[in-house]
Amino acid sequence: xxxxxxxxxxxxxxxxxxxxxxxxxxxxxxxxxxxxxxxxxxxxxxxxxxxxxxxxxxxxxxxxxxxxxxxxxxxxxxxxxxxxxxxxxxxxxxxxxxxxxxxxxxxxxxxxxxxxxxxxxxxxxxxxxxxxxxxxxxxxxxxxxxxxxxxxxxxxxxxxxxxxxxxxxxxxxxxxxxxxxxxxxxxxxxxxxxxxxxxxxxxx
Amino acid sequence: xxxxxxxxxxxxxxxxxxxxxxxxxxxxxxxxxxxxxxxxxxxxxxxxxxxxxxxxxxxxxxxxxxxxxxxxxxxxxxxxxxxxxxxxxxxxxxxxxxxxxxxxxxxxxxxxxxxxxxxxxxxxxxxxxxxxxxxxxxxxxxxxxxxxxxxxxxxxxxxxxxxxxxxxxxxxxxxxxxxxxxxxxxxxxxxxxxxxxxxxxxxxxxxxxx
Numbered sequence: 001x002x003x004x005x006x007x008x009x010x011x012x013x014x015x016x017x018x019x020x021x022x023x024x025x026x027x028x029x030x031x032x033x034x035x036x037x038x039x040x041x042x043x044x045x046x047x048x049x050x051x052x053x054x055x056x057x058x059x060x061x062x063x064x065x066x067x068x069x070x071x072x073x074x075x076x077x078x079x080x081x082x083x084x085x086x087x088x089x090x091x092x093x094x095x096x097x098x099x100x101x102x103x104x105x106x107x108x109x110x111x112x113x114x115x116x117x118x119x120x121x122x123x124x125x126x127x128x129x130x131x132x133x134x135x136x137x138x139x140x141x142x143x144x145x146x147x148x149x150x151x152x153x154x155x156x157x158x159x160x161x162x163x164x165x166x167x168x169x170x171x172x173x174x175x176x177x178x179x180x181x182x183x184x185x186x187x188x189x190x191x192x193x194x195x196x197x198x199x200x201x202x203x204x
Numbered sequence: 205x206x207x208x209x210x211x212x213x214x215x216x217x218x219x220x221x222x223x224x225x226x227x228x229x230x231x232x233x234x235x236x237x238x239x240x241x242x243x244x245x246x247x248x249x250x251x252x253x254x255x256x257x258x259x260x261x262x263x264x265x266x267x268x269x270x271x272x273x274x275x276x277x278x279x280x281x282x283x284x285x286x287x288x289x290x291x292x293x294x295x296x297x298x299x300x301x302x303x304x305x306x307x308x309x310x311x312x313x314x315x316x317x318x319x320x321x322x323x324x325x326x327x328x329x330x331x332x333x334x335x336x337x338x339x340x341x342x343x344x345x346x347x348x349x350x351x352x353x354x355x356x357x358x359x360x361x362x363x364x365x366x367x368x369x370x371x372x373x374x375x376x377x378x379x380x381x382x383x384x385x386x387x388x389x390x391x392x393x394x395x396x397x398x399x400x401x402x403x404x405x406x407x408x409x410x411x412x413x414x
Contacts, residue, residue, distance in 0.1 A: 097327040131334070131335065134331060134334070137361050140361060140362070
């Protein structure tokens, strides 16, 4: 370790003095130009889609149609102390094989809550007869109702954000070279008006 | 002539550059790249054995199937159940194709899975036992036991333009067959005319209340 005399000697060295002056000027310039401010995010803002716009994310194509809050599940009975948020959308399987609706659909089409966290739907239902949704078949556009059971402290918001993740085919997804459709980054934001059906005493 | 100095004698000599060795190395690298490029994919290595079979009697590992009539409908009218007593119409975004069949397990009990493979390689798995909910008729996920043949139908949802050239494929179990297992492929004989006739004869609502 350097002793005091060595440090004094170094401080008197004109080369070290010049280096310190350059460092000081660089520091002042960096501060003046905003170099210590938080950097802006380089990520591009997610594309935002409204009702009726088709979004394709690799494994699926989704067209959000409408959303509502009610005291009953689609086709169900009134539950006075319970609220449900429903997103109705047309969903098309773009892969080459039927897949279960509890897989990619629930994992990729999510509700974005007030804390900006993804929340998966509880149940996918068939929109026409309200039966539990089975498989989604290739190139068939299926109208689905995604249902979220809302927590007791839910505050009605006239607009709601939903999110859609990308899902692409990777030829060698695993160590054994097996291919798979893997979830990717968030791909789209769906902004929908939420219809307020809380005052309906009877489920339609 | 002077004798070599001891220092020069002890200095390690570099190996001689031989073009032949370099050529062997290049050839080995080319072989490694070529073999890697030509390597079969995981899906090819793990693919099941595709066995073509006649519709009259298609036999695979642990099962035998006799494929019967085909019928297309736009929707099914179904009887209500306990939770929804009223009759209901089950629609599809495409059409419903029903394939009548008699199925039998040969050695062990279990399940048989059916799927439709279209001309362009799309695979439509048979609809689950709740769609349509027809216990005793829907063969999907029906438990089979050796010696007890079961009759019924598989129901498929698919776009009407995918009917032409469709094949029925069958495999034992619920999971996709792995390498070496049998995937039995039955040509349903749906040429252009037959597919067109099926669609033309399709009822808007086929009554399946039993």
